[in-house]
Amino acid sequence: MQRHSADAIAAALRDGERLEREGRTVAQVAAELGISPSTYRSWRRRYGQGxxxxxxxxxxxxxxxxxxxxxxxxxxxxxxxLRELSRGRW
Incomplete structure (x- = not known):
């Protein structure tokens, strides 16, 4: 599993927002960013508009x-x- 840096995620979200404003679908945005649509949605949900x-x-x-x-x-x-030892079970 590839980990993305915070800077890469922030840049992808900025680019994604711009592409969505231009009328592209989530699937098109994700494809252009090189990630899956579910990853893009997850990032948006987790990191929002911050x-x-x-x-x-x-x-x-x-x-x-x-x-x-x-x-x-x-x-x-x-x-x-420690509880088990104190009960004498060991």
Missing amino acids: NDGDVARIKSLERENAALRRILVDKELENEA
Whole structure:
């Protein structure tokens, strides 16, 4: 799966908006941008009409959120293991 930079996504959304204003369909816009229509729709839904900095900030927050979720899961597993040990099940 190819990852696009925040700058590339922001540029694609700007170009896409321009092309849509010119009367092109989503499928035509996506083809011209070299992405699938579902990717284009997903980017529009996720990043909306924000500016370029918003895209980078959202991507950064999504990465941070994923890291925090992994930490939380690790801690929950550790706590469960400690509970099992305290019950004498190991």
